[in-house]
Amino acid sequence: MTTPTDAQLAALGAAFDAFARRFKLAEACGGEQPLNEIDKQTLFYVASHGDCGPTDIARYLGVAGTTLTSATDRLVKRGLLARERVAGDRRAVALRLTEAGQAKVRDLEATYHQMYRQFLDPLTPSEQDTLIQIFTKIVQTET
Numbered sequence: 001m002t003t004p005t006d007a008q009l010a011a012l013g014a015a016f017d018a019f020a021r022r023f024k025l026a027e028a029c030g031g032e033q034p035l036n037e038i039d040k041q042t043l044f045y046v047a048s049h050g051d052c053g054p055t056d057i058a059r060y061l062g063v064a065g066t067t068l069t070s071a072t073d074r075l076v077k078r079g080l081l082a083r084e085r086v087a088g089d090r091r092a093v094a095l096r097l098t099e100a101g102q103a104k105v106r107d108l109e110a111t112y113h114q115m116y117r118q119f120l121d122p123l124t125p126s127e128q129d130t131l132i133q134i135f136t137k138i139v140q141t142e143t
Contacts, residue, residue: 019119038063038071040108043080043097047105051094053086080104 004012035043038061045057058068072095075081080101086092097105120128 022119035104035108038067039075042068042071042075043101043105043108046081046095046097047102050096053093054095057095075101 041061042057045060046052049056054068054072055065058065061068072081072083076083078100079098082096082098082101083093084096086094120131123131
């Protein structure tokens, strides 16, 4: 592994800034208040792990329980998430998507897939595979 130069760091920063502007999610332009990243990731987690608890999500996202409580409060208030008591343990809560929450997850997934297509389309199939491998390597690297 080599240490990046200051010029490389500046170029990467400029590329990320341009990338973020170019591929901003369409929901940010919609009429409703956009969801923040924790809220979106909470919805995605609940969608794929039905009846999970807040602790499961906090552990998965690597956030404090209080942070996740705030996120679930926001999502319940917006009608996207429901809290239900677990039979046999009145202290435990299971989280479920509401119908509106299921629709929001479908919309978010469609938006992300469209965005992914936009930034992979200009690349050759080999370049697409390489980009995916590079992103995978970056997120799997421990710091």
